Amino acid sequence: MIYLYLYFEYFKIGLFAIGGGLATIPFLQELIQKYGWVTSQELVDMIAISESTPGPIGVNMATYVGFQTAGIGGAVIATLGLVTPSVIVIVIIAHYFMRFAEEPLVKAGFYGLRPAVTGLIAAAGFEVARVSLFNLQEYLDTRKILDIFDLKAIVLFGILMFVTNKYKKHPIIYLIAAGVVGVIFKFG
Amino acid sequence: MKELWELFSVFFRIGAFTFGGGYAMLPIIQREVVEKRGWASDEEVIDYYAIGQSTPGIIAVNTATFIGYKKKGLIGAIFATLGMISPSLVIITIIASSFMHFKDNQTVQHAFAGIRVAVVALVVNAVVRMWKKSVKDLVGIILFILAFLVIAFTRISPIIIIFVSAATGILLSYRGAVKE
Incomplete structure (x- = not known):
């Protein structure tokens, strides 16, 4: 069940956080209040780690929260949830962009x-x-x-x-x- | 299959060496995607960034998805995206399961401090290269400076910049100011 919640919550973040990794932070704070998956102090540490390790910050944070909540499975599920909207939205846009790029x-x-x-x-x-x-x-x-x-x-x-x-x-x-x-x- | 594996491995490399967010990966994208493989031109990469910035999701992921789609359709988009996120999954999982070690490890901190200096140098080079391709006239210079100042010194969202600059381009084209 926790996997389903993680996927769904991260899908939402991926869908509504426009403009990159740091834009996901307000959504994460909301998550903390709603589910209590991680504490505020843990969130601060996560942001620091996510910014200083390789990889996109938003992806790092999703992996981190997922791992803290439900282990390796949680890390994978949260990260996939985060990127699913990107794949859907970008594929649609890319399809039309390539057609209309010369307009x-x-x-x-x-x-x-x-x-x-x-x-x-x-x-x-x-x-x-x-x-x-x-x-x-x-x-x-x-x-x-x-x-x-x-x-x-x-x-x-x-x-x-x-x-x-x-x-x-x-x-x-x-x-x-x-x-x-x-x-x-x-x-x- | 070979091409899908190549998409995965190229974006795996890019994900593993992106220090400091989506924009810092530009130098490696230019090298791997533009120079070595010709999957996209410099101008196209800028366009994907603009789209990635103004659409939902993480910019780095959006850019990877876009290039993957261009190369190999939906399945290409998925492989590029999986490549991009895999290093994070591995690295963060290792760090999260041994959190204190990493945070207190002086050697790691020194290495990251050195790496960040290289990121600055590489991004400066990438910006110079982008400038040559994208800034064609006074309007371009003004838009560049405005975008830089607003993002560096205010808390205004980059999305505003994206919409204002696109609108500027469109309005000027109605007045016949855009050169082909």
Whole structure:
């Protein structure tokens, strides 16, 4: 029975949470009140873990809540519930999009959308930069202007910008290399 | 069958190396989907993001579903989506069953801090590449800057940006301002 509830509740979240992982949080809070599957403190931990581990944040959180509620079966069921509406909705849209992509109206819409989406992605990158290259909290504590910059991180960033543009290796290689550098030089 | 397995494994790789949400996976999508396999063009990937952002569900999943559908229809959509969510299932299940170890593990924290720096560099490169393909004129520059500022510094939903920018494109086309 718990599987059915998990699937149904996550189907609802997948259907109504528009705009990605963090948009699912208000729905999760509602779930907590309704079923008491996880505590508020657990939810805070889950968000932190989901943001710092690989994979889409919304999927990570669904897996997490599902696992805490009903073990591995629950993790699978909750995650499938979350993505079922996506598959249905996107398949319908994709079907029509491919047919109408060349329509002037659609082209005009995407003419406006493309730069805006590029801006959205830049903002997402900026958000990661804010937490990984800068150290606002330390500056607020010490009030020394140099403390704003996480020097080790900024040096690595500079090297990576140079190397990624000179050698077009697979992005995964750079991610792993940066992880190793992070461990050796004790980043974070 | 071989193509379905390829869809699954490509999106498995993308899911396993997406640090920091759906937008951070763009560099790997560009590499795996656009450059290596030619399943979609850069412009199409931006379009899928725009659609993924403004439709129900997780952006990363929506984008995977879209590319899977384009390549192989409904069954392709399902395999791409399953590939995308499988790493999360494995990783989160391991972490959730040994939660305290992970949270207190200094080595893991150091590694993630290093990885996040690489994510910034890769996203900067991806944005530069997207900019070249998508920003064609002053209107584009303005929309880019507005979208960036609104998302980086306010709590306004990205969906508003999506609708406003699409409406801008359509209105301008009525005034004959859109170049082919």
